[in-house]
Amino acid sequence: MSSSRSVYHFNSAIVREPSRSVVDGLRAGEHASPTYEGVKMEHDGYITAIREAGVEVTILPALEAFPDSIFVEDPALVFTESAILLRPGAASRAGEAAAIAPTLRDMFDKVLDLPGHGYVDGGDVLNTPKSVMIGLSARTDKAGAEALAGCIDKLGRKAELVATPEGVLHFKTDCSLLDDETVLSTARLARSGVFKDFKQIIIPEGEEPAANALRVNDVLMVPSDYPRTLEMLDKLGYGIVPMKTAEIGRIDAGLSCLSLRWYRNGQ
């Protein structure tokens, strides 16, 4: 593994087709349901964008029994050297880890199981060059976060437990890594001081859902409905690709949750 490779350099990804049941996906607020067709269109656009960014995409079949299973980021965590099967914190998503396990066992030499009984959603995990940040949230508890930190330690990486703002679904709902030194963050998350060792770009007030952007190789995918964020990031010189997220946004999802991404050696 080259130590100079950026953590956002990916050549492989897994996504899962949306199921018809995606219209029943979990949501915290009173949002109207998305349509299956709308979600499918956004998902197709996402696959195209990450392929164009240089990533080979494995598409898994829809799972009707799991409305939120399109969000493959949550039941697992993947690195070049290993995958870790997590334990999603929402009861309706608990079976998603077992559903994705055979694929990960096929594609990775080493697959670790989260030990113990705690819970972790992958949406709470931000991989940065300094550490793997694990956000405590309503989905990720201390027992799960500590167990995950132990797995990450075994892989020779450094883990760090951090807080997610109250009422925010996942740590990464409110932030993303823009490059090796820079994070994009909401003001409410940045206020906690969690990114004090990074250069911080703060989301304009009222555009908070834009914080879940996704850097893939030379491209920065950004939700398309947030013009001030798009303009700010464009001026900073990032290679912006605006992505439609209005439908998945109705079930509290953003861009990172739609894929598991890693750099596969020897490809």
Ligand code: CIR
């Ligand atoms: C959920 O509540 O679990 C889904 N409706 C949304 C999951 C979004 N996942 C993510 O941000 N990693």
